[in-house]
Amino acid sequence: MRAIRETDWKALRSEVLETFTPGPPINEVAEFAGRKAIIQRLQDIAIERARHAIIFGERGVGKTSLANIFYKDLNSSTRVVREIAVDADSLDSFDSLWRKVFRRIRWPGDDSNLDTCYPGPIEPDHVFLELARFGQNEAPIIIIDEYDRITDENCRILMTDLIKAMTRLPNNPTLILVGVADNILQLVRDHGSIHRNLVQVPMDRMNGDEIKDVISTRVRRLRMKITDDALWRVAYFSAGLPFYAHSIGKYAALRAVEKQSINIDESLVLASLADCIADVDYTVAESYTRATEKIYRKGNIFAQVLAACALTENNDLGQFTAASVEGPLSKIMGEQFEVPAFSFHLNQMTNPERGNVLKKTGARRTFQYHFAEPAMQPYIIMKSLQDGVLSREVFEQFYVKRQKAFAI
Ligand SMILES: Nc1ncnc2c1ncn2[C@@H]1O[C@H](COP(=O)(O)OP(=O)(O)OP(=O)(O)O)[C@@H](O)[C@H]1O
Ligand SMILES: [Mg+2]
Structure with a gap:
């Protein structure tokens, strides 16, 4: 093999930095891994008339990336995709949200900014009429990301009204709403009345x-x-x-x-x-510090309990019981630990004083816990290994177990 020169190593270093993108969402199909079935589903929705989608899931699973790329190969000789993507924010009303969309639309032969054509508040019917102007050979795809940030109830209600009204459109614009949520009810009002028109696209982890x-x-x-x-x-x-x-x-x-x-x-x-x-995001690191910090310099086992939580087997929803923490915690501590010895710690970590790292659901005796932020669990494992809270030896025991479970 030809020897690699100093300058080549430098070039390779730059390539590594360009190739891995922890942070920005993906914009190119070639960069996007997996998710074939969901991509197909969204493409079908874009082609079918009067069908729209709401993509929802945990923070960071790849929702924005999916919304950015799914439509890219829908262009054909008879169909031109017109994508418009905007981000909702916590101050948005129906009016301000659609103004963002209108500012990104230019009609042929009309130089005016669509936004300025509406001095008064924009209503669902205005949106309906503007969307009706897209041609039959066009596939307008309007993506509203960060939809969970909308706090205005009225905006949510008017969006439902709009989706209902859009069944009357003669052409085929598609709305794609994207947000962080466990279920659709957190994002859409009166979902029952539009469930055939607004298809739920839940996104799991990869x-x-x-x-x-x-x-x-x-x-x-x-x-x-x-x-x-x-x-x-x-x-x-x-x-x-x-x-x-x-x-x-x-x-x-x-x-x-x-x-x-x-x-x-x-x-x-x-x-x-x-x-x-x-x-890792500052907020994750900050919550971890809060969860594990010493108060009045008194030693505690919060870091160990948290590491044990991160090692437990959990169900599909990422939930685990207090009893399932016993095994890993006992290994970490080197002596038997039973639930009464650490249930206080689990409870404390559902409070803001301990960073709200855990969430508790269910009823007494059947309580389930899960990490409030998905990014927390991997962070805890890495940090605990780094700080020596979790020894390599104990970690490897659980790692091998998990690897076996994966391989089945
Ligand atoms: N299918 C994929 N293939 C490769 N990388 C991906 C894929 N999906 C997402 N990513 C990467 O994962 C990270 C998170 O992606 P993205 O921002 O799309 O997630 P998100 O669900 O929109 O996050 P948030 O909930 O914070 O809005 C980014 O670094 C992105 O480049
Ligand atoms: Mg996103």
Whole structure:
């Protein structure tokens, strides 16, 4: 193999930084991994008349990226996609939201700004009439992201009215609403009356293969290599959240380049966790500090309990019981710990004084806990390993268990 020169390593370093994108959403189909079934579903909705979609799921699962790319190959000789994407914010009313959309529409032969044509408040019927102006060969796709941030009840009600009215449109504009939510009722008023027109598209976390795909396609493009074991590690630490896959992938690749190597192995992935922790959203780091801090310099076991929570087996909704924390906590502490010894800690961590890291649902005796922020669980594992709260040995026991469960 030809020796790689100093300048090539520098170029490769820049390529790594461009290739992994922990942060900005994806804009290109080629950059987007997995999610084939959902993409097809959204494309069908865009083609069918009077059908719209609401994409919802946990924070950071890839909602905006999906909304950015799903329509890109719908252009054909008889159909031109006209995409308009806006972000809702907490101050938006129906009027201000649609003004954002109107400012992005230019009708042929008309130079005026559509927004200024409406001196008074914009109503659903105004929107209806403007949308009716799109041609039969056009596929207007209007994406309203961050829909969960709208606090104005009236706006939500008028949106439902608009979606109902849009069944009368002779052409085929498609509305795509996108927001963070566990269920659609948190985002849409009177959903029952439009359930045939507004299709629910819940978005889960990515599965292990999809996360591996995020990494392996990028590593291949960089003409680098990654071992299977290293890929497993990235999938485990990412817990289905693509941000972590990008962040760990980036730092592991940078560490390889630093050593003038094109090979990424497990040890580089483990070493990159420290960099990844520093990349995580400030609010996550802040909640962790709050959850585990010493009060009046008195030692406590909050960090250990939290690490045990992050290691537990949980159900599809990410929920776990207090009893399931016993096993990992006992391993971490090196002695048997039963629920009464730490139920106080679990409860405290559902409070703001301890960073609101956990949420509790269900009734007494059947309480279930889950992490309030999805990004928290991977962060806790990495941070606990880093700080020595979790030894490599204990971690590996649970890691192997999880890996086996994945492989079945
Ligand atoms: N299918 C994918 N393939 C590769 N990377 C992805 C994919 N989906 C998302 N990402 C990456 O994951 C991160 C989060 O993506 P995105 O911003 O789309 O999520 P989101 O659900 O809109 O987040 P939020 O809830 O904060 O709005 C980004 O770094 C993005 O580049
Ligand atoms: Mg988003």
